[in-house]
Amino acid sequence: MEFKKSAVLNSTTAVVIDRLRNLHKIEWKLNNMQVVKQIDNIHDSDIKDIVAHGDRFATYSFGGTAKLWDSSSLSVIHTFNCCTESILDLDFDGNYLVISCQNHLKFTIQVYDINTGKHLRTIASHNQPISFLAILRESSVIVSYSYQTIQLRTLPSANAIAKYHVNMGTARNGVLLSSGKVALISEFYERKNIINVFELPYLRDGNTNAQKRPYTMELAFAAILADSSILTLPFIIETVRPENVLTASRD
DSSP, X not given: OOEEXXXXXXXXXXXXXXXXXXXXXXXXXXXXXXXXXEEOOOSSSOEEEEEEETTEEEEEEXXXXXXXXXXTTOXXXXXXXXXXXXXXXXXXXXXXXXXXXXXXXXXXXXXEETTTOOEEEXXXXXXXXXXXXXXXXXXXXXXXXXXXXXXXXETTTOOEEEEEEOSOOOEEEEEEOSTTEEEEEEEOGGGOEEEEEEEOXXXXXXXXXGGGSOEEEEEEEEEEOTTSOEEEEEEEEEEEOOOOOOOOOOO
């Protein structure tokens, strides 16, 4: 069995997807690993990724469909048909599920109530593909990245908190770190993967006052080596100004 995507649910359980779009729940004890449940062909098109949080996980496909699953029973809780073209990224917490969509040349964030599956709003705040999307789970703040732009918005209102300009191209993936930092992975020279680490004062301080004065953006580069180890290289300290705090608005 050749795995394509996977997500760890807890210390002894994971869910994996193979190249035939089959979903497998795997449990292991010591050196013994076994498939305890399998569901075939869970999406109509190739599966882009799988995201796990708590007792639920989500899968989404290149065809524009996302599914929220119960980790214990492997049953589908909700299905989201939100994009006619492609889902670029997805994240969720205990209250909301957010999806970055590409429909022709329109790039939006779709916000859903994760418990009811109800669509709450559409956020159209980027004019380039939204290649990274995450929820800061402690405060339900959306962090989204489009070409050279990081935006922060609150949920469920989608009110804008701050907008940052960063010197980076398209992100392939990313993750929220502790201490108010976000790491975005991009392709750099000679197709090497580069990790760009940015410090966002709002995520660190939890208030908008940090956006009203100049701040230091910590920038670090790291190369992912052939043996999967990460070599971190402090590269530059750059002082920038955030763009003006955006006026809160509703759709």
